[in-house]
Amino acid sequence: MERAMTLTRGIGFGELVGQRVKTGQLATVDANKIELRNFGFHYGSFQAIRNVSMSMPAHRVTAIIGPSGCGKSTLLRSINRMHDATEGARAEGELRLDGINVYDPSVDSVLLRRRVGMVFQRPNPFQLSIFENVAYGLRVLGIRNRTTLAERVEQSLRRAALWDEVKDRLHSSFGTALSGGQQQRLCIARAIATNPEVILMDEPCSALDPIASLKIEDLIYDLREQFTIIIVTHNMQQAARVSDITAFMLMNREKRYGELIESGPTDELFTKPSDKRTEDYISGQFG
Amino acid sequence: MAVRISIRTADYDVEGQMAQQSTPPQWSTGKSPLRHGDVPFRAGTVALASAVVLLVFAVAWMLYTSSQEARTAFGWDLLFGSTWNPVETELNPVSFGGWPAVRGTLLSALIALIIAAPLAVAIGIYLAELCPPVLRTPLSFLVELLAAVPSVIYGVWGVFVFVPFFSSAVAEPLSATVGAIVPWFAGPIATGRGLIVTGIILALMILPTIASLTRDVLRLVPNTQREAMLAIGATRWETIWLAVIPYSRAGIIGAIMLGLGRALGETMAATMLVGNTQRISESLFAPATTAASLVANELTNSVSSLHESALISVAFALFGITLFLNFGARLLIWFVERNTRGGRS
Numbered sequence: 001m002e003r004a005m006t007l008t009r010g011i012g013f014g015e016l017v018g019q020r021v022k023t024g025q026l027a028t029v030d031a032n033k034i035e036l037r038n039f040g041f042h043y044g045s046f047q048a049i050r051n052v053s054m055s056m057p058a059h060r061v062t063a064i065i066g067p068s069g070c071g072k073s074t075l076l077r078s079i080n081r082m083h084d085a086t087e088g089a090r091a092e093g094e095l096r097l098d099g100i101n102v103y104d105p106s107v108d109s110v111l112l113r114r115r116v117g118m119v120f121q122r123p124n125p126f127q128l129s130i131f132e133n134v135a136y137g138l139r140v141l142g143i144r145n146r147t148t149l150a151e152r153v154e155q156s157l158r159r160a161a162l163w164d165e166v167k168d169r170l171h172s173s174f175g176t177a178l179s180g181g182q183q184q185r186l187c188i189a190r191a192i193a194t195n196p197e198v199i200l201m202d203e204p205c206s207a208l209d210p211i212a213s214l215k216i217e218d219l220i221y222d223l224r225e226q227f228t229i230i231i232v233t234h235n236m237q238q239a240a241r242v243s244d245i246t247a248f249m250l251m252n253r254e255k256r257y258g259e260l261i262e263s264g265p266t267d268e269l270f271t272k273p274s275d276k277r278t279e280d281y282i283s284g285q286f287g
Numbered sequence: 288m289a290v291r292i293s294i295r296t297a298d299y300d301v302e303g304q305m306a307q308q309s310t311p312p313q314w315s316t317g318k319s320p321l322r323h324g325d326v327p328f329r330a331g332t333v334a335l336a337s338a339v340v341l342l343v344f345a346v347a348w349m350l351y352t353s354s355q356e357a358r359t360a361f362g363w364d365l366l367f368g369s370t371w372n373p374v375e376t377e378l379n380p381v382s383f384g385g386w387p388a389v390r391g392t393l394l395s396a397l398i399a400l401i402i403a404a405p406l407a408v409a410i411g412i413y414l415a416e417l418c419p420p421v422l423r424t425p426l427s428f429l430v431e432l433l434a435a436v437p438s439v440i441y442g443v444w445g446v447f448v449f450v451p452f453f454s455s456a457v458a459e460p461l462s463a464t465v466g467a468i469v470p471w472f473a474g475p476i477a478t479g480r481g482l483i484v485t486g487i488i489l490a491l492m493i494l495p496t497i498a499s500l501t502r503d504v505l506r507l508v509p510n511t512q513r514e515a516m517l518a519i520g521a522t523r524w525e526t527i528w529l530a531v532i533p534y535s536r537a538g539i540i541g542a543i544m545l546g547l548g549r550a551l552g553e554t555m556a557a558t559m560l561v562g563n564t565q566r567i568s569e570s571l572f573a574p575a576t577t578a579a580s581l582v583a584n585e586l587t588n589s590v591s592s593l594h595e596s597a598l599i600s601v602a603f604a605l606f607g608i609t610l611f612l613n614f615g616a617r618l619l620i621w622f623v624e625r626n627t628r629g630g631r632s
Contacts, residue, residue, distance in 0.1 A: 191519070
């Protein structure tokens with residue numbers, strides 16, 4: 001926690017790289033959680049992303065950065081198959097979660113999403129009490145026991161650093177009545193309540209003010225001990241602050257599809273990018 | 288142009304401080320030429336909006352005054368009395384009791400609602416949530432087309448197709464078996480016309496109204512709510528049942544109430560199917576009447592001014608019932624909205 005706090009206190013890249021990525025301290029460094037091999041995604045005749053190959057290690061934060069329209073949200077949403085209901089949406093190549101291609105016909109998207117939770121760009125709590133917002137996911141899993149529900153809700157709210165702010169009005173206050181930052185932490189609590197293995201975050205701070213964003217960033221940093229986190233962000237400083245691995249995507253100007261330029265450990269990507277386009281982007285020359 | 292320039296230069300004196308205006312600039316005179324159009328526009332819309340209010344009061348006032356004669360003569364018997372006899376005979380004095388009509392209206396509308404509401408909401412859910420996009424437009428169009436079919440056509444179809452089928456296939460076997468115990472389904476089935484067939488045809492008529500409104504209301508649910516539910520591992524069904532429907536509960540109730548309003552006031556199909564008798568029978572298969580069909584049948588050939596006044600009283604009662612139910616629906620929607628939308632903290 002202390003480490004996370006120092007990291008989020010408005011620092012530049014150089015300073016950041018000096019003190020971060022003490023990777024060895026993290027408990028488990030096991031195999032890659034998610035692996036993409038020549039992965040592509042189409043909406044009807046439009047190809048949104050193409051030929052993406054990369055790995056996302058377990059218990060790490062992987063950030064996907066890039067300018068608008070480069071396909072980073074599409075890539076994120078392909079991981080838990082959020083596009084299933086979209087007409088004409090289709091994947092190609094491989095996207096493996098623990099070695100299993102999630103687009104294999106044998107994979108049930110509902111069971112997949114119970115392992116891969118998601119936090120959205122705009123906080124989207126249900127119009128229910130704070131308690132029910134978190135408990136809903138557990139009820140969907142079939143947990144009915146009141147004590148268990150109460151325990152799991154408290155645990156999730158604590159892990160989402162929201163418990164102290166809402167513990168007195170769990171049942172009397174609506175999730176939608178919280179402030180934007182609290183709503184987003186509530187959504188994070190809802191996502192972690194069902195105990196997924198991976199949490200996808202689609203620009204989780206873009207609708208929040210800087211202080212609320214910092215709280216979320218601290219939270220992300222803490223949560224990686226239990227979860228594998230993939231975060232899409234516009235904000236390069238945020239990517240530098242919270243992530244271990246960064247992937248840079250860009251829209252191919254001639255062929256109009258998004259592609260992966262490079263991915264690698266965050267400090268390397270930000271200090272010595274191997275591609276000229278990455279260097280231009282992180283130094284603010286375009287995008 | 289010249290005027291504006293002179294004002295600009297006059298704004299500041301030599302020291303750069305604000306100078307007192309001897310003549311205020313055009314934008315602060317309160318007479319902007321840009322707003323001339325607003326006045327007639329506002330006056331026009333206010334007039335038209337008040338016309339609606341006036342119309343409601345005018346109708347209520349007409350019903351009130353024209354029913355005066357019957358109301359002074361019979362009082363509450365007009366609503367709760369059960370003998371309707373416009374022509375004096377040796378045995379029966381003139382009497383106007385509107386209960387058979389009021390009862391028939393409420394019962395047929397209730398039957399229609401019980402049948403139509405769940406079906407229509409299910410159709411709305413299908414159209415909004417589950418229907419493949421290719422089918423959505425044609426199916427929605429067909430449902431809206433059903434809502435536009437004139438009621439006399441439903442009536443004709445009811446008389447020539449549905450009533451004969453229903454009498455032989457449902458009413459007769461049911462009255463012969465269950466009817467012996469439950470008086471609602473007792474025989475005999477004479478013409479086949481009665482409250483239950485009226486209720487079923489009314490259900491068909493209000494079905495498209497409720498279904499298309501439900502679909503519209505469900506389409507308004509933000510996609511973020513669906514995604515939130517899907518992302519915690521909910522199935523399609525759980526997403527609809529636990530996120531989409533609770534979000535639009537108030538709107539669905541509103542749609543059902545609109546359907547109820549149509550069922551209560553429906554005249555033509557009810558007249559053709561209800562049997563038009565003033566006798567109250569416990570059996571839903573027996574001929575009955577509704578307020579709207581009673582007024583429609585008798586007003587043009589009323590035998591006395593008292594008869595006419597009594598019919599207008601029945602119309603007044605119908606007006607009251609619809610008003611009351613609409614008011615109740617508003618309250619219900621308000622209550623549901625307060626419990627789902629609001630930020631109680």
